[in-house]
Amino acid sequence: MTDTGDHALLAGDDLETWAGLATVLEWLPPALDADLLRDFDLTHFEYGILYALAHAKEQQLRMSELAAFANSSLSRLSRAVSRLESRGWVERARDPGDGRSIRATLTEAGRHVFEEATPQHEQTVRRLVLDPLTAAQKRQLRAITERIRRAVTDAPAWRP
Amino acid sequence: MTDTGDHALLAGDDLETWAGLATVLEWLPPALDADLLRDFDLTHFEYGILYALAHAKEQQLRMSELAAFANSSLSRLSRAVSRLESRGWVERARDPGDGRSIRATLTEAGRHVFEEATPQHEQTVRRLVLDPLTAAQKRQLRAITERIRRAVTDAPAWRP
DNA sequence: ACTCTTTAGTTGACTGAGCAAGTACTTGAA
């Protein structure tokens, strides 16, 4: 094994910290998706859209609001809503007040799917993330993710 | 806002813990990719392949070994190596000992790119993950990611 | 030696996401 230069190479505890996080970054998202996908043919992202609509006033939101909730580009959201619409879970209607806007509404069927999927999904979140941790660790994780989140959003050349 | 049923809904601190982690899961990977992609046209995944090869004996590994290092399916790896090969950074050669296997080798050019990219990438990892945390938090994060990793790999219906 | 199965890897068809260009409506300013 050849060394790769010595610009303060990542090593020891720091390397382990990073490797541990990288592993979770890699494996947790597909694991979170698995149940939802198998039983409801929903990705976590699509579930997030149903979640936002279900909790919105009159179960409807403008596309751009929805994109903000879902941390998504408008383009990604537009395609995702198209998929949900084609399954009859969401409907689109032009906003009467502003003809540029489109309001997405959760249908009865969509609400039904969301209510079926929710307990299972929350169960998955508990099983993979919350239950394995002690109360202290959950508290620590909140502080840690908050610091990382701030570093990411402060990053130059990276505006979420 | 309508409630969605009361099957021990996620709420309070637990909800915050989960929301915090979900945000990091969403934003950190693209932020980690950004510099590498801009300056070297390399994704984090492709960088990982170069990393594994650079640290392997004679800078070469069988595809399936490489897939294991990169936590990747063989199919994804095969396509990624094709991309790297087309840029002249990796070469493929049939294994003389076992005609089924293919050994991927890092070329001189590939080694060069890897050595150029490494300091910057490690700098990014520090900036986004390690530097924002205290020594205690880094220790905590190692323990936390280890528990989550175990929960994920133990998951029924999810065999990495 | 001759199949049968297993292992290693690649590839075709399809899907989801990003980017940039396009459409449609609104607002502001001459």
Add this chain to the structure above:
DNA sequence: TTCAAGTACTTGCTCAGTCAACTAAAGAGT
């Protein structure tokens, strides 16, 4: 009032990733 600039979405193109089907070689059993 009219037209330029801006806002809210959508869509065409391209690319990476998955799954399943395929090729090729190795090993196992008879």
